[in-house]
Amino acid sequence: MDTKARKFVMGSGYAGYMGLPDVHDGTWDIRFVRGPQTASKLKISPDLAICDSAVLLRAMELPEAVADVGVAFMPHYESLERGNWAEACQMAGITLIDATDPVDNILSQLRSAKLLITEAMHGAIVADALRTPWIAAKPIYGGHHMKWLDWAGALDIDLRMNLLKPTSVLEYYIARTGRGGSRGKVGRFTQSPLAKLPNSVLTHGAAQHLQAMAKLDPQLSADSKIEEATERAQAAVARFVHSRASVT
Incomplete structure (x- = not known):
């Protein structure tokens, strides 16, 4: 720069x-x-x-809301690359909102969601602005935590960060170590046939956990x-x- x-x-x-x-x-x-x-x-x-x-x-002026979104989950865009969140959401009966989709698509989905579970900070920020109740999922990668508290402090939100379970061996490794690992041995292993079973077990566990999270009390800043x-x-x-x- x-x-x-x-x-x-x-x-x-x-x-x-x-x-x-x-x-x-x-x-x-x-x-x-x-x-x-x-x-x-x-x-x-x-x-x-x-x-x-x-x-x-x-x-x-915002795009029109879409129908039948219900409970939605927005993972951090890095988690989309590292995990099996589309599969986990399908198992849980929850709509996946992809943070890399066109902005108008995301806004339409957020406007019509009855609840957003979000690992992406800007999912919570936009949902809060649109008055869509949200539940904060603690990012699997610990380096993303601090900025949540920064935004919450501006709106006097007593932020509740809830545990998010990993959907892959790679995400499990990142959560336990705080490291990336996408290009290392763990990243290569999680894409191999040997990882199919542990990835499946983790994805099922994450889906069940999303269903449980949807029953938590959501948050919104004061009007x-x-x-x-x-x-x-x-x-x-x-x-x-x-x-x-x-x-x-």
């Missing part, structure tokens, strides 16, 4: 995947960030911890809090647009 380039930030967050950027070097224009943990890490005003920018979906965050985010965007118009 060109360190001298001008950077504009609206709703992004620091996830801890890499070193902290120096946002005080004069090249950053931060209008708001995802949550209080990002603001604290970057040493910027806590007033800038408004919400993830997906909250602005509430101010947009007043999401409305406040939407208004503040809209105001921040309006100020940014005005400032850029005066420049040109």
Whole structure:
């Protein structure tokens, strides 16, 4: 990245995947960030911890809802590659929402779901914005945990992260070790005939666990809090647009 380039930030967050950027070097224009943990890490005003920018979906025209979604599950896109979630959802009688599908498809499904179980943080963020009740599934890869707390803190959500069971030997390995392993020996083994039986056992167990998770109490931020965050985010965007118009 060109360190001298001008950077504009609206709703992004620091996830801890890499070193902290120096946002005080004069090249950053931060209008708001995802949550209080990002603001604290970057040493910027806590007033800038408004919400993830997906909250602005509430101010947009959205695609029509689709029918018969019922209970849905959205895995993290990495879990789609590493596990057998389509099979597990089919066994559980739960609709799989693929985080890599076209945005309009995902929004239509989320609008009509009666409940979303989600390992993907943005599944919860978008569902919350659309007022679809959600249940947080603790990501199998531990490196994805911190950012959930960042977003939840912005909306005063007392986040409940629920255990998610793996659907493959590779996911089991990642959950136990905190490592990736997709290209290593474990990744190759999970695709081999020898892994067919353990993968099947794990997938059945994960399906049963999804059914049990669907009976848990779902979460939503307070209506007043999401409305406040939407208004503040809209105001921040309006100020940014005005400032850029005066420049040109």
